[in-house]
Amino acid sequence: DVKVTQSSRYLVKRTGEKVFLECVQDMDHENMFWYRQDPGLGLRLIYFSYDVKMKEKGDIPEGYSVSREKKERFSLILESASTNQTSMYLCASSPPSGRYTQYFGPGTRLTVL
Amino acid sequence: DQQVKQNSPSLSVQEGRISILNCDYTNSMFDYFLWYKKYPAEGPTFLISISSIKDKNEDGRFTVFLNKSAKHLSLHIVPSQPGDSAVYFCAARSGLVFGAGTILRVKS
Numbered sequence: 001d002v003k004v005t006q007s008s009r010y011l012v013k014r015t016g017e018k019v020f021l022e023c024v025q026d027m028d029h030e031n032m033f034w035y036r037q038d039p040g041l042g043l044r045l046i047y048f049s050y051d052v053k054m055k056e057k058g059d060i061p062e063g064y065s066v067s068r069e070k071k072e073r074f075s076l077i078l079e080s081a082s083t084n085q086t087s088m089y090l091c092a093s094s095p096p097s098g099r100y101t102q103y104f105g106p107g108t109r110l111t112v113l
Numbered sequence: 114d115q116q117v118k119q120n121s122p123s124l125s126v127q128e129g130r131i132s133i134l135n136c137d138y139t140n141s142m143f144d145y146f147l148w149y150k151k152y153p154a155e156g157p158t159f160l161i162s163i164s165s166i167k168d169k170n171e172d173g174r175f176t177v178f179l180n181k182s183a184k185h186l187s188l189h190i191v192p193s194q195p196g197d198s199a200v201y202f203c204a205a206r207s208g209l210v211f212g213a214g215t216i217l218r219v220k221s
Contacts, residue, residue, distance in 0.1 A: 042213035104156030
């Protein structure tokens, strides 16, 4: 069965802290994605990756970075967390084609105080 | 500027009736669209998709209609069930672009 896991379901951090959100998929998918979900704004793409060590900016990359050292793992990094980064963060993966659906993890609810 | 728009934040429907969720897009180059359903505290799950070479795709109670000239697609759920209550997202470009979502509430 397809599985995407995220390291934490809930996370509380303080302003200025460095935050790591981890995502692991077991489907050998080439593509991996990070989104944030906010009320009224839907899912907004932060970064995505088509292959190991490759990354592409999405619509809202400011304040974030990513790392993909292994095919199955895609990390989202908040270098210096701010309160406006309080959100639900969703990771997804998909095979290397324009027509395949994405498989999502359960999400991490991050609160920055 | 949002390339995919879901203009209805919420929809309430009686059990057994039809639910119609709408989605508009601006980019005529989009050639594949997907609908995802999301329950609280879970990630979105794929529901149904449609290619631009079709105008309709059906899967059980779910049907998606595509009107390319109007740049509009809609998801029909018939009959609606209480378990369909969720947030529904329209997406294009293999997930690179999502709409804001519509909260569907099916009342029993």
